[in-house]
Amino acid sequence: MNETPFDYIVVGAGSAGCAVAERLTRDGRTRVLLIEAGGSDKRFWIKVPLGYGVNFANPRLNWSYHAEPDAGLNGRAIYWPRGRVIGGSSSINAMAYMRGLPHDFDDWESAGARGWSWQDVRPAYEQLERHFERDTDGTLRQRGDGPLAISDLSEQMNPFSERFLTAAEQNGWARSDNLSAVTDQAVGYYRSTVRRGFRWSSADAFLAPARGRGNLRVVSGALVEKVILQGRRAIGVRFRHKGRVQEVRAGREVILSAGAINSPKLLQLSGIGPAAQLRALGIVPLHDLREVGRGLQDHLAISYLYRSNVPTLNNILGRMSGRMMAGLRYLATRRGPLAVPINQVGGYIRSDPALARPDMQIYCNPMSYGTDAAGRTHLDPAPGYLLCAQPCRPDSRGEVLLRSSDPEDAPLIRPNSLATEHDRDAARRALRLIAQMARAPALAEVTRQRLTPAPDLTDPDALLEDFRARASTVFHPTSTCRMGHGPQDSVLDHRLRVHGIAGLRVVDASAFPSVTSGNTNAPTIMLASRAAGMIVEDSANAPDRALAQVG
Template identity: 50%
Template sequence: MAEFDFVIVGAGSAGAAVADRLSESGKYSVCVLEAGGSDLNFWIWVPVGYGKAFYNKHINWMYDTQPDPGLNNREGYWPRGKVLGGSSSINAMVYIRGQHADFDDWKAMGNPGWGWDDVLPYFKRSETNEAGADDFRGGDGPLHVSSVDKHAHPLCRNFFRASEQAGFKFNPDFNGADQEGVGHYQITTKGGFRMSTARAYLSRAKKRPNVTILTKAHTKRVLLDGNRATGVIYDKDGREQTVTARREVILSAGAINSPQILMLSGIGDGAELQNKGVEPKVQSVAVGKNMQDHLGLDYLYKSKVPTLNQQLYPWWGKLAQGIRYVLTRGGPLSISLNQGGGFVKSNPECDRPNMQLYFSPVSYTKAPKGQRPLMNPDPFAGFLFGMQPTRPTSRGHVELKSSDPYEGLAIHPNSLSTNHDCKEMIEGCRLLRKIAASPALQKVIETEIIPGPDVQTDEQMLDDVRNRCSTVFHPVSTCRMGPNRSDNVVDPRLRVYGVEGLRVVDASIFPTVTSGNTNAPAIMVGEKGADLILEDARSA
């Protein structure tokens, strides 16, 4: 039986950061258990390869949801990283911290130490921004953040001008002083390759003698001695094995797997656990509850001018861009297809931006629902323009299907279950139409392909939303942080209520979903969580 000071479950966006920071002094021994394998995969390292990684069972949990009433009982597809780097190894790499007010909201909800001024130092510590350090951006962190502007398609400029014509300002840095406006996205890449947390953090940690990283190690449950976590039982190479923790067990398995491991360990709603054949040990009714996610919808247009379709659809176009990438590490294969976007107000009554925009100079009208084969776009010139409301009020949950640790959870998104969320989706659709009607985009739009000009009324728009919208892959809050045990899972120091020596450090602890892509704040949670753990270790 192996023994370490700290055992971390999950080598993903937060877990990799935790492993690196806990081990860098050399004082503590750290064991990381990762259910997936190595990140040395062509489709991970080449940035545009995420279209393939999204559907690769070898590096992806490939979860399906239960039929969702708000989406006309459609089942959703939820990719989650099952590999070193976790979802940071398969995502679209967009780096968005969220609005300053998001974190001040967290603090106001009873979570001291989680306001914007508290978390900004951790964002900066994690980052090296290619534009250099300033009051908001980091200059010497492990995670490299770059802009797509040098390789973005010229059509993005039409989107920016159209947005300004519609009344929205240009913003050169969504992660700086203010999030509001439109502009180029920043992404986690360096030298033309993806910058996952495996590359950023684990590449450093694995060189240390006090770090052990076990891949293809499937965690079954946390070991409890009374109300204290003492280790983890996991499967590797077909054998059940045990690793013990002298100080703490840290769950960084993400918003789906962390609550699953808690429930399999007997931590959850006792009655629900008994019904699934799990012996209840610690009553914690909020485990798996309060789940939040972003829903997005794309409008697709046929273009009068060339788009990326002409570069990436024909075989000779793929070959030419492949050669360009190999020789220069540049071009469309070196960046995300989410090249432009922004954060705007869908109506003047909003006190802060409530809508995220995506502009991609490429289209996929023949893609199966819920899939985006990004290397095979339409044979004609086209582009897509999408939106997602940033702070939905619908709440879902996850629950065990059985006591089998290899059976995925039942995921209930409960999408569009509030009038607020339905209203904002309609506003988002009208916002897309407003910007598309601006002169700068009208100059290049031949026709709206999907949903098409027949969709005009609020009722028609909402029906289209229910039929077509899908997750933007940002589930959070299933192990929510908060000041009381009755409706939260962890306290503001990320300690699991009712259990000593056990924390959750990942996006599942978000009190509310942040305004935008969730990978950057998940990494921040890893950075801050490591500091909390080290502070408590020093005072023990």
């Protein structure tokens, strides 16, 4: 192990890890090592917003995980992409920026994450954000001066998308000009982490400015194999880089920001987790912490495809000539279909007006397309559109467990989808919501037919079976190292410290006590920003103690 320690080692240069590294290096003196398994994000199809569809199944940028056969989804093994590249999943995601709803965070605090209520986290969002939005006269203006660029791209979106908003208004749903920050039911154009026609990932927002500091070292293409413990304290990590195994010391803390799949995997490889399961794989349990890997939550969504009798994005991107023209336009202007993420319109909806809170998120895309079991995207050449609904707050919980003691092996991902009556009923309500949207005059008058599922599938039980046969993850895994009251119900305390192990925190979506109502990238970055501030604060309160305990 190296004799001159870094102060902090951050594992994972993704949505959370980049934000953590930036905050910790801001003083110019604190020495930080950031380790990433993937390579550079300097790739054309990462930077192009619509490149999401290209990178979705690229094994060079992606862990390309598959969940285990899921009984709730007719035994299907669903594709679970996770970013393996600088920027992590923020370099390959669909860029929709949604904070979540206030009750999401109030529920976190009730679950034991003290200091994470809506009142606590809202200022953190405001400090992060830099919005580029249009005034009523069309003038582009900046609001906020945070590092994370969030753009209103509505004036570049396909004209068909306006029909979705008209349909929503016909259903009595309110329209918002800033969907990213709504706190109740509303629909609108999604705002995106895009800046001047390019994806604006966590690496762009946080790592790029930090790289100029002499106190940050970034090692990419390195697989961390375990956290090294000395008694009940984390003192470093072991990683493999360019065929060589290395060990490096952290003078103050090791911070896992490897994501909701790989952070629990690393804890378990390090001997921290359910003792009996670790022993069964030949791993010596160093700290029996049974909740590591448990509590997995995710959003499950169903998409319906329709044939349109008016033009949609399929008329452009579904044909080679259209793709070529869109590509030339993008290269010349950084505008047009390639400059806009595919998720254009959506929002939070109450599936029943009697509900106190929105319980569904919808996505309305002006293009019909699908993905196969390997994650490859297939576009329809004829005009069409997509309606998608996801229940916001499922209560089924799954788990992430080691497959073996080999760090190269993918873990076992067991989503346990639709395991509760609450979630099965939510699936039924999602289907009714899509039907309600499709019946609105603004859409009904331009719809030729429903493509998927077949138009003659109308029986509620048959539609639920179709949900089981086709529904899939929306790539929002959380809660596998969640914050909570104590080791009996969680992995972390409210300051994201691993119960019972000094000098070790987990800072990523795995720390969520429960999944938020919408897209999880924004709350992950917010959580990382706040956690990094806590780390700095804790170090200032005890600057010498941590180093003394390592020696």
